Each structure stands twice: as structure tokens, then as C-alpha cells.
Amino acid sequence: MPKRLSVIDVERCVGCQSCMFACTRRLGKGGLEGACLHVRSAGGIRKGFVVVVCRACPDPPCARVCPTDALEVRSGSGVRLRAERCIGCGNCVKACPFGAMFWDDENNKPLVCVYCGYCADYCPYEVLAHEEIAASVEATP
Amino acid sequence: MSLHLIPGDPLPRVLYIDLTRLRFWVQERPDIFESGMGGAGAAIHLLEEECPAGCDPLAPENPIIFAVGPLVGYYPLASKTVAMFKSPHTGNLGESHAGGRSAVALRMAGYGALVIRGRSQRPLYLEIDENNVHFRDASALWGLRSSYTAGAVLRQNSTGSGYRTILRIGRAGERMVSYACVISETYRHFGRLGLGAVFGSKQLKGLIIGGKRSLEATDKKAYRAVYDEIYRAATQTDVMKKYHQLGTPVNVEPLNAIGALPTRNVQSGRFEHADAISGEALAAGYLGRRVACAHCPVACIHLAALRLPYPNDPYFFKTAMIGYDHEPIYAVGSMLGIGDPALVLQVIDECEVQGLDVISSGVALAWASEALEKGLIGEKETGGLALRWGEAEAYLQAIRNIVLQPNDFYRALAKGTEHAASIYGGSDFAMSFGGNEMAGYHTGPGGYLGYLTGARHSHLDSAGYSLDQKTPVSSTTPEEIAAALLKEERWRQVLTSLSVCLFARGIYTPDVVTRALQAAGFGWGCADLEQMGSETLQRKNAFKQRQGFDFSNLRLPRRIFETPAPAGEFDEAFMRRAIASFAEHVNPQR
Numbered sequence: 001m002p003k004r005l006s007v008i009d010v011e012r013c014v015g016c017q018s019c020m021f022a023c024t025r026r027l028g029k030g031g032l033e034g035a036c037l038h039v040r041s042a043g044g045i046r047k048g049f050v051v052v053v054c055r056a057c058p059d060p061p062c063a064r065v066c067p068t069d070a071l072e073v074r075s076g077s078g079v080r081l082r083a084e085r086c087i088g089c090g091n092c093v094k095a096c097p098f099g100a101m102f103w104d105d106e107n108n109k110p111l112v113c114v115y116c117g118y119c120a121d122y123c124p125y126e127v128l129a130h131e132e133i134a135a136s137v138e139a140t141p
Numbered sequence: 142m143s144l145h146l147i148p149g150d151p152l153p154r155v156l157y158i159d160l161t162r163l164r165f166w167v168q169e170r171p172d173i174f175e176s177g178m179g180g181a182g183a184a185i186h187l188l189e190e191e192c193p194a195g196c197d198p199l200a201p202e203n204p205i206i207f208a209v210g211p212l213v214g215y216y217p218l219a220s221k222t223v224a225m226f227k228s229p230h231t232g233n234l235g236e237s238h239a240g241g242r243s244a245v246a247l248r249m250a251g252y253g254a255l256v257i258r259g260r261s262q263r264p265l266y267l268e269i270d271e272n273n274v275h276f277r278d279a280s281a282l283w284g285l286r287s288s289y290t291a292g293a294v295l296r297q298n299s300t301g302s303g304y305r306t307i308l309r310i311g312r313a314g315e316r317m318v319s320y321a322c323v324i325s326e327t328y329r330h331f332g333r334l335g336l337g338a339v340f341g342s343k344q345l346k347g348l349i350i351g352g353k354r355s356l357e358a359t360d361k362k363a364y365r366a367v368y369d370e371i372y373r374a375a376t377q378t379d380v381m382k383k384y385h386q387l388g389t390p391v392n393v394e395p396l397n398a399i400g401a402l403p404t405r406n407v408q409s410g411r412f413e414h415a416d417a418i419s420g421e422a423l424a425a426g427y428l429g430r431r432v433a434c435a436h437c438p439v440a441c442i443h444l445a446a447l448r449l450p451y452p453n454d455p456y457f458f459k460t461a462m463i464g465y466d467h468e469p470i471y472a473v474g475s476m477l478g479i480g481d482p483a484l485v486l487q488v489i490d491e492c493e494v495q496g497l498d499v500i501s502s503g504v505a506l507a508w509a510s511e512a513l514e515k516g517l518i519g520e521k522e523t524g525g526l527a528l529r530w531g532e533a534e535a536y537l538q539a540i541r542n543i544v545l546q547p548n549d550f551y552r553a554l555a556k557g558t559e560h561a562a563s564i565y566g567g568s569d570f571a572m573s574f575g576g577n578e579m580a581g582y583h584t585g586p587g588g589y590l591g592y593l594t595g596a597r598h599s600h601l602d603s604a605g606y607s608l609d610q611k612t613p614v615s616s617t618t619p620e621e622i623a624a625a626l627l628k629e630e631r632w633r634q635v636l637t638s639l640s641v642c643l644f645a646r647g648i649y650t651p652d653v654v655t656r657a658l659q660a661a662g663f664g665w666g667c668a669d670l671e672q673m674g675s676e677t678l679q680r681k682n683a684f685k686q687r688q689g690f691d692f693s694n695l696r697l698p699r700r701i702f703e704t705p706a707p708a709g710e711f712d713e714a715f716m717r718r719a720i721a722s723f724a725e726h727v728n729p730q731r
Contacts, residue, residue, distance in 0.1 A: 014440035016433035018217065025368065028361025030215035032249055032353040040303030044293060045327055045432055046444065046462035124376045124438040
């Protein structure tokens with residue numbers, strides 16, 4: 001089964017953003033550019049955090065609104081970007097209700113999770129998990 | 142000329158902002174970053190350039206400098222920003238460090254340092270991103286009762302959530318209390334030495350900085366390997382455990398047990414209610430959330446959830462989230478004789494609302510309480526407040542009075558303990574050192590020598606309190622203590638120039654630092670670091686001396702010799718010898 005990233009318990013998130021740095025570091029770089037997930041405060045740190053990840057929808061709206069089929073639906077669920085087809089219209093960004101489709105300003109193309117799970121290895125508090133889709137659908141309401 | 146810097150890395154970019162002319166520009170300063178590396182080392186170069194000797198700290202000539210170091214953005218726990226300015230509290234070096242998201246945000250915006258000059262004609266705040274500086278009107282925000290509201294408004298009126306830092310002052314800063322702080326992300330602070338007042342003097346209400354970028358690593362494989370080593374040490378070993386679990390208040394009980402918890406203005410080193418305000422008690426009864434600085438998996442920031450009823454309105458409650466640490470608990474808990482944790486939290490929160498440094502506030506009020514007890518001041522001075530140990534309600538009002546300054550007494554207290562005692566007396570028990578109020582350790586001569594000789598008069602300069610707990614007075618000499626503190630303070634210049642959190646000093650050993658720098662692509666080696674540490678400390682002390690600081694004029698409150706300390710008995714002659722030895726060795730040998 002294909003895997004995806006799941007937010008297991010956002011209440012345990014401390015806002016360290018280690019996951020975001022990990023996503024950028026996949027490519028051997030420091031910093032935050034290109035990170036395909038996002039952690040921000042829920043309106044001030046006292047209220048805790050919001051963790052935005054691509055939940056690999058079975059029928060992803062981002063793919064449906066793509067005029068050039070640059071976002072392919074992965075077998076099972078989730079999407080894969082065929083960058084050579086992308087015209088940079090940004091429809092996908094608007095279609096995702098979670099804001100999980102990020103943007104690469106330099107190349108004018110979306111940035112989307114590749115479901116590798118590297119970030120989850122750097123979550124110190126088990127907020128994130130990399131799990132098989134069938135199992136995670138069962139586990140999370 | 143890139144010897145040590147990485148080509149293309151934005152670290153040496155300095156953003157200059159002139160508040161008088163509402164202009165900004167960027168200058169590449171590899172000269173400064175090559176020799177000073179970043180953080181404290183770079184900031185002192187900029188302060189030397191920008192701050193004229195003898196200038197009034199609240200005049201437009203006094204600059205505000207923020208700087209971060211090379212490891213920020215690359216490695217975890219490189220999460221601190223160094224602020225430098227001339228301190229309105231001590232009249233010499235103003236240096237204060239804060240975490241939150243400030244360091245990552247400044248680095249990700251594409252700058253190694255920020256220099257703010259001049260004074261705005263009307264209140265404003267700045268919004269800084271990768272390409273621009275926006276000067277935003279803050280006249281409507283001036284005078285807001287609560288710093289929380291100011292933070293919320295700035296958050297609401299800016300973009301970049303998750304990538305930005307929001308720095309702001311409270312009313313204490315606006316009204317230029319000499320120990321007003323700058324608040325970062327609500328729960329972290331440029332707490333000490335009055336940066337908030339310098340913001341206020343410039344009519345600068347806040348600063349939002351944000352950006353995202355990537356940083357190239359020369360050796361990608363080594364970079365990931367060193368990263369993992371540091372990350373594992375921070376999350377899977379015991380090195381950071383105490384910060385991780387109970388947080389800094391883990392110290393309250395052990396310090397009390399050895400008689401080192403300053404109590405009732407250091408009339409004692411033991412507080413009978415220490416167990417009630419300990420890290421354990423707060424975690425059990427109040428801990429509501431733990432949060433982290435950006436890029437720090439440790440999450441030492443502990444927030445208490447305090448549920449408070451409205452006394453005259455049944456079924457009305459508020460739940461406040463209040464940050465707590467060892468120093469605030471000591472300063473407004475044991476130091477003021479408040480043993481009820483709910484009251485301690487309320488006093489901490491009032492300092493937060495007003496934007497005051499909680500350590501200086503607590504120590505100033507402790508002096509005032511003893512001065513009242515001894516009849517040096519009366520109710521005329523306190524405005525009718527019975528500032529008596531444990532009377533939290535009176536202290537809450539006194540904190541507001543420090544900000545509102547309704548009479549001469551509170552105007553004096555708003556300039557600090559040293560100043561107030563110079564007018565009203567009680568110098569023997571005015572617990573400030575080099576003009577800065579003491580931190581929460583009555584351990585012995587090392588601790589006090591650290592407060593006195595540390596470049597920013599902070600317990601974190603040289604950690605003398607730690608030395609005291611390992612080395613009794615009977616087995617050492619003043620010169621040995623001075624040498625140990627000097628060695629520690631020099632190395633800490635390296636860490637603070639890298640902008641590594643000092644809590645991570647056990648992880649960032651010279652070996653780890655060198656390998657971390659190399660893997661990213663920086664060229665500094667072990668010998669460079671050592672030289673840089675000594676030089677930065679020399680520069681800081683030279684700056685202080687140009688501004689009038691003199692080791693031989695330091696005031697020693699008699700109280701420190703009277704209350705038994707765990708390291709053993711010591712006297713003024715012992716301390717004077719230690720100070721002289723430190724002074725002799727910290728300055729360049731010519």
C-alpha cells in the first residue's frame with residue numbers, strides 16, 4: 001500500500017518546525033525553502049499550533065482542477081507532480097482546503113509532498129507519522 | 142576575500158534602517174562577519190561603529206543592533222538572536238539574547254544583522270521581508286494597556302504566519318522604564334538591560350521579520366550526518382533532559398536545598414515555600430503546554446494554564462497561559478516571599494502585560510520591601526501600598542506604578558534598584574551588580590563575581606553559580622575563580638556568536654562546532670574560534686570602558702557576605718581581589 005503523512009496529535013506539537021527543516025534538508029540544504037509541510041501558531045502561540053500536511057486524498061481536488069494534468073493521482077491516493085506539464089496557473093493551491101499545496105516562486109510551480117516520511121523521523125513528539133494509507137484511514141477519524 | 146564565509150550565503154548582509162528619515166538599505170559586510178562570525182561577535186563590531194562614546198542611551202544616536210550567526214538555519218538549537226545597544230539601565234553595554242522565532246526569521250529573511258538608527262516622529266512598527274521594509278503607523282497602538290494586545294494586532298496585520306517573528310514592547314518600553322523588555326512570540330524576551338526602553342525612545346512599537354529561503358551546504362552528506370548527531374544528542378540523550386521535562390524551574394528545589402535560592406531580598410538562601418513554587422509543583426498543577434523556539438526540538442518553554450475566577454461575578458472565569466522559568470519564579474516568588482504558585486504566576490503575567498524585565502522588577506521590589514521594612518521609605522513613597530513579603534496584590538499594583546510612575550519614588554524605581562538606592566539609601570541590600578539586578582543564585586563568590594564582571598552582568602555570561610556548586614571557597618583562590626570565569630566567558634562568546642542557545646552548550650563542544658561549520662561550508666577552525674572568543678570579549682569590555690564602566694568602582698552590597706552561601710564564607714577583600722584579577726586578564730596585554 002502507498003504511504004502518506006498523518007498528523008496523529010496536533011496537541012503535542014511544540015512548534016519547533018524540525019519537520020519543515022527536515023523537508024528542506026532532504027535535498028541537502030539548510031533553511032525552510034521548499035518545505036512541503038507547514039507549522040504555524042493557531043493564532044498566537046498560547047493557543048498551540050496548526051500542522052499542515054498533504055493527506056493524500058483518494059480523489060484529490062488539486063488534481064481535478066489542474067488544466068494540464070500535471071498532477072497525477074497516485075495509485076491508491078495522493079498526487080505526483082509532472083513538472084514538465086505544469087503551466088504554473090496555481091489552481092491546485094486554491095483547490096486545497098488545507099493549504100497543503102505550497103509554491104515554488106523561483107520555478108513558478110507547486111511544491112507537494114512526495115510522501116517520503118523523512119520529516120516524521122524528525123518529529124520529536126510523535127505528532128507526525130508516516131503510515132500506510134489503509135491503516136491510517138482506519139486510525140484517524 | 143571569502144576566507145571563512147560561504148559564497149552566496151546571505152549571512153554578511155546587514156540591513157540598515159533609519160527611523161528618522163524612514164529609509165533602509167542593505168550593505169554586504171564580509172569584513173565584520175569574517176572576523177566576528179555573527180551574533181555577539183558581529184554585533185559588537187557594529188555597535189562600535191554605530192554608537193558614539195558618551196551618547197544618551199535614549200537619544201536617537203543610540204543604535205539597536207540584532208545579529209545572528211552562521212549555524213542558524215542549518216542546525217537545531219542555533220536559535221538565538223543577539224541584540225546590542227547602549228543600555229539605559231547600566232549606561233554601558235546593552236546586550237540581550239532571545240529565542241522564539243527571531244533568529245531563524247532574520248536569517249531566512251536573508252540577513253545576518255539588522256541596524257536600526259534614529260528616531261521616528263511618530264509611533265511606528267516595521268515589517269521586514271526578503272525584499273522590503275515597510276514602515277507602518279503605530280500611533281493607534283501606543284499606550285495599549287497590554288502587550289498581549291499589541292502582539293495580537295501585529296499578528297493580525299502582517300503576513301507570513303509560521304515564517305515570521307513578532308517583536309514588540311509594552312507600555313514599560315513606551316514609558317522608557319530602564320529595564321523594559323522586548324517580547325518575542327509572547328513567551329521569549331530580550332529581557333535584560335532595557336532594550337524595550339530603547340525601542341520606546343525611538344517610538345518603535347514592534348518589528349516583524351519573516352522570510353524563507355534555503356542555505357546551501359558544501360558537503361551535503363556530512364551536513365546531514367552532523368545534523369543527526371546534534372539532533373540525536375538533543376532528543377535522545379540526557380544532555381537536554383532537565384530543560385526538556387520540567388524546564389529551568391527544575392533548579393528551584395535543588396538550589397533551595399543547598400541554601401542558594403535568594404529569598405526575601407537575600408535575607409536567606411532558603412524559602413519555606415520552595416516546594417510549592419518548584420518546577421515539580423508547577424508541572425503537576427499548572428503546566429498547560431510546552432512550546433519551542435524555531436528549530437529547537439527541546440521545547441523548554443513551559444506555559445502554565447491559570448484559571449482565575451472573577452471575584453464579584455460568579456460563573457465568569459478567564460484562563461491565562463503564562464510562561465514560567467526559574468528566574469521569574471525566583472524574582473517574584475522567593476525574592477518577594479510569595480509562596481502561592483497561582484500568585485507567582487499572576488505577578489509574572491503582570492510583568493508580561495507591561496513589558497518589564499521580570500528579574501529586575503522582582504529584585505527592585507524586593508529592595509523596596511526591605512527599605513519599607515527598615516523605614517527608609519514610607520507609605521508616601523509607595524503610594525499607600527504595603528509592600529510586604531508575600532503581599533501579591535500590593536506587588537501587582539507596584540508593578541503598574543513602575544510603569545505609570547505616579548510619584549518621584551516610582552520614577553526612581555523605574556530606573557532600577559541601583560538608582561533608587563542611591564536616592565533612598567539601602568545600598569547594602571540593593572541587589573544589583575554593575576547596575577543590573579541579580580539572577581536567581583546565591584551560591585557564593587563565583588556567582589557574584591559573574592554578575593559583577595560578566596560583560597552583560599548576567600548569570601549566563603560565565604555561570605559562576607555553577608562553579609560555586611563544584612568548588613568550595615576553602616579550596617580555591619580569588620584568582621582561580623576569576624580565571625575559570627574568564628575562560629568560560631570567552632568560550633561563551635563563541636557560542637553566542639554562532640547564535641547557539643547556551644542551554645545547548647553541552648552539545649556544541651568545540652569539536653562539534655568545528656565539524657558543524659565545516660560540513661555547512663564555513664572555514665573557521667578551532668584556533669579561529671578561540672581567538673574570536675577572546676577578541677569579542679575584549680571588544681565588549683573595551684566598549685564598556687569607553688562608556689565609563691570601571692571594574693574598580695563596582696559596588697558590592699554587604700548582604701552577599703552576610704547571608705550564608707553554599708560555597709562558604711567570603712568577604713569583600715576576597716571579591717576585590719577576584720575582580721582585579723579578572724580585570725587584569727580580560728583586557729589585551731600590551
